[in-house]
Amino acid sequence: MSAAPHAIYIHIPFCTNKCHYCDFNSYVLKGQPVMDYLKAMDQEMARTVEAIPPQTIDTIFVGGGTPTVLEPEQMAYFLNTVKTHFPDWNPAIEFSMEANPGTTDKEKLKAMRDGGVNRISFGVQSFNNHLLHDIGRIHNTDDVYRSLENARAVGFENMSIDLMFGLPKQTLEVLSETLDRALELDLPHYSIYSLKVEENTLFHRLYQRNQLPLPSEDDELMMYQMIMDRLRSAGYHQYEISNFAKPGYESKHNTTYWRNEDYYGIGAGAHGYVNHARHINIKGVNPYIEAACKGLPRLNTFTVDKNEAMEDFMMVGLRMDEGASKTRFALQFEGRQMDEVFHKELTSLLQMELVEELPDGYRLSEKGILFGNNVFGTFVGALSEG
The missing domain is CATH 3.20.20.70 (Aldolase class I)
Structure with a gap:
């Protein structure tokens, strides 16, 4: 486990x-x-x-x-x-x-x-x-x-x-x-x-x-x-x-x-993320109460495949000033290297001066902060469509 x-x-x-x-x-x-x-x-x-x-x-x-x-x-x-x-x-x-x-x-x-x-x-x-x-x-x-x-x-x-x-x-x-x-x-x-x-x-x-x-x-x-x-x-x-x-x-x-790390999610409509699986709980108050009396009150549970998880890692990590960490990326994804997985996307964003490289990753540039949604959108479907 x-x-x-x-x-x-x-x-x-x-x-x-x-x-x-x-x-x-x-x-x-x-x-x-x-x-x-x-x-x-x-x-x-x-x-x-x-x-x-x-x-x-x-x-x-x-x-x-x-x-x-x-x-x-x-x-x-x-x-x-x-x-x-x-x-x-x-x-x-x-x-x-x-x-x-x-x-x-x-x-x-x-x-x-x-x-x-x-x-x-x-x-x-x-x-x-x-x-x-x-x-x-x-x-x-x-x-x-x-x-x-x-x-x-x-x-x-x-x-x-x-x-x-x-x-x-x-x-x-x-x-x-x-x-x-x-x-x-x-x-x-x-x-x-x-x-x-x-x-x-x-x-x-x-x-x-x-x-x-x-x-x-x-x-x-x-x-x-x-x-x-x-x-x-x-x-x-x-x-x-x-x-x-x-x-x-x-x-x-x-x-x-x-940092795309795991967390428990408790309560009506709550989301949780544990061991590469996301869950969403039943949303209505009374339906949630009824479901919780019988078992875990799940509305939906689904496994996040590795490509989607890597895309998520970049989209949320780049929100932070500390940036998306290469070390954390390798730890979460069995040694995969961020620079190799997202070479095309990162090269493009660097050329447009929307991100800047750090010793252990990448973060938004001052220009990129103003256009964050454009940067994050670069990674949506980047691996599944590639």
Whole structure:
């Protein structure tokens, strides 16, 4: 048997409401069987560790949805089940939980701390209240400050906020003001993502009716350049194309994904990747609960063939400033050499000055960072079509 993953992703699918841009597997909290869901995850964890006994756990990430909609008693129950089934934690474990400003009072935050959570990622998105309303967020900027203050009061230091750009009616000036407010907080980590208009969202329906006033492509590019310039000037390392951190505060869990390493996936709609096989869990809350009572609640499981895995390695690895490592590539793929496998693609990208060679791999150039999707697309089907 291959070594067990050292990382766990756990999905809490409940939200106070559905944001206009969100296509994640999430459901409005009201009327949901929350405790039944948590007990079903308990059963999935038990069956998972029976099938793949865990080793030392280095990172845990609880996402959603909004995990912090759980009541303090529910939170304590949930975190206890995690520790029960995955008891061997690295002393330096990174245990992250996503949170929505306004859903984190001190009692709940204390339950999180007592249960082992030591990193919080707040979904702030903007410091402009009009913009927050227009994208369907239920919090305002006062909630952000209150939530951060509460988190610090119970002992959280490792905190991150998510921001978004390319939003409807968002201007460079509005974004600049948000960056001012965000950087005043002096947090150790910021994630800043561009809006993607996804199917099955309100924004997609508005977009199809030509009723979504998005910034132009040129303005969006200038927004991204502004973000990079401002964060770098403030002393943050852009360790991934959308993520900025002070030294030592890079997300260890997300780095697991970007290095194409294995991880457990628990919960409705969760994805996992273990021993060259990916799985997707059943998405609906009640169908998931029913399935977890009978066995592993899988919607689909499929083996990732070696060519696809090598393509994936390049696409996610190049997202990082550390780049796609030749050494890690050889370790994951039985000694295969990156330069030989992707000679044509890497030569082309080097000639276009979209990537640059490192002593142990390749990373995006400054030009390549602005056109990352073009670079990643180079590897889609590169081996299966070759």
